[in-house]
Amino acid sequence: ARVLTQFLVFLYCKCLWRGLKFVIRKVTGRCELQRICYNNKPGARRTLKIESSLKCSKNELLQSAVSVHPDAVEKTIDDIMALKKINPDTNPQLAISLQASLFQIVGYRNLVLEVEKLRMEPYDCENPKHEEMLMKLWKALRPESPLTGRISKQWCEIGFQGSDPKTDFRGMGLLGLHNLLYFAEHDKATALQVLHDSLQPKHSKMSKADWEKKKFDKAIGYSFAIVGINITDLAYSLLMSGALKTHLYNVAPEMPSLVHFQQTFCYLMQEFHRFWIEEDPCDIMEFNRVRTKFHKRILKQLKNPDMALCPHFTASDLHLVNL
Numbered sequence: 055a056r057v058l059t060q061f062l063v064f065l066y067c068k069c070l071w072r073g074l075k076f077v078i079r080k081v082t083g084r085c086e087l088q089r090i091c092y093n094n095k096p097g098a099r100r101t102l103k104i105e106s107s108l109k110c111s112k113n114e115l116l117q118s119a120v121s122v123h124p125d126a127v128e129k130t131i132d133d134i135m136a137l138k139k140i141n142p143d144t145n146p147q148l149a150i151s152l153q154a155s156l157f158q159i160v161g162y163r164n165l166v167l168e169v170e171k172l173r174m175e176p177y178d179c180e181n182p183k184h185e186e187m188l189m190k191l192w193k194a195l196r197p198e199s200p201l202t203g204r205i206s207k208q209w210c211e212i213g214f215q216g217s218d219p220k221t222d223f224r225g226m227g228l229l230g231l232h233n234l235l236y237f238a239e240h241d242k243a244t245a246l247q248v249l250h251d252s253l254q255p256k257h258s259k260m261s262k263a264d265w266e267k268k269k270f271d272k273a274i275g276y277s278f279a280i281v282g283i284n285i286t287d288l289a290y291s292l293l294m295s296g297a298l299k300t301h302l303y304n305v306a307p308e309m310p311s312l313v314h315f316q317q318t319f320c321y322l323m324q325e326f327h328r329f330w331i332e333e334d335p336c337d338i339m340e341f342n343r344v345r346t347k348f349h350k351r352i353l354k355q356l357k358n359p360d361m362a363l364c365p366h367f368t369a370s371d372l373h374l375v376n377l
């Protein structure tokens with residue numbers, strides 16, 4: 055009986071809400087989509103609301119709008135304007151705003167598919183393209199010291215586990231390699247700094263005497279490439295859960311794409327590194343704890359609809375990417 059009461063209350067609230075929307079529409083002469091655009095600045099604030107309004111709509115056209123192909127966005131907006139009986143000539147800005155938000159929404163959905171595809175593609179040492187990327191990664195991170203062979207202990211210098219990196223990509227497939235290479239080539243100074251620090255036995259504010267004492271203790275740095283692949287996992291789960299929407303809707307005014315995801319990865323690498331030093335773990339056994347805490351912190355930041363995760367990419371960089 056309690057469940058039934060709850061259900062009836064729910065139904066009642068729902069009807070009340072629909073009735074309220076109807077009244078608001080009659081009074082203001084605006085539909086919900088119009089009000090959202092009118093009351094929220096562009097970016098995550100507006101697009102998140104548009105997205106949930108469309109998804110919750112009982113109209114077929116509005117509901118399916120969020121999953122149209124990017125090529126069909128303009129036509130879909132025309133259809134919505136017609137459905138809502140909004141004259142595009144007297145409301146030119148509305149169509150533009152709705153279109154921008156819908157491009158972001160369908161762009162995010164496509165990005166999810168693209169990222170998933172890369173993750174599902176295993177590293178294949180028979181594939182020359184994969185091998186070439188791996189070699190490029192080495193060159194970007196170790197420009198001064200050429201590899202002595204494809205199978206070499208040198209791979210450990212950039213934080214792989216053994217003499218052949220291919221097995222380390224298992225969890226994240228080609229996505230891990232794409233991210234690491236992007237970081238090494240496009241955010242080079244940061245990547246080299248992070249790699250350098252990760253190779254130090256301990257990153258803390260120890261005095262010189264303490265440092266000497268600790269010198270022969272086990273290394274307390276971390277494996278750069280392995281952590282990079284793991285942070286790829288973190289970025290991937292943020293994307294899949296939808297948590298990255300706030301960030302991507304704020305930094306990609308046209309359409310979130312793979313480049314934005316890779317830039318997010320660069321940011322997460324830099325921030326994780328900073329966080330690792332701050333947390334001052336005893337050794338790598340604490341990785342799980344530090345990672346969980348870091349993940350929670352990022353999730354909390356992403357609850358803020360004004361959040362954008364990339365302070366070290368300037369707006370002009372992002373603009374170039376969008377062109």
Ligand SMILES: *[C@@H]1O[C@H](CO)[C@@H](O)[C@H](O)[C@H]1NC(C)=O
Nearest residue numbers: 225226283284287341342345
């Ligand atoms: C990353 O680390 C976490 C926690 O240690 C672990 O659960 C997860 O499976 C790792 N992911 C990858 C791809 O190695």
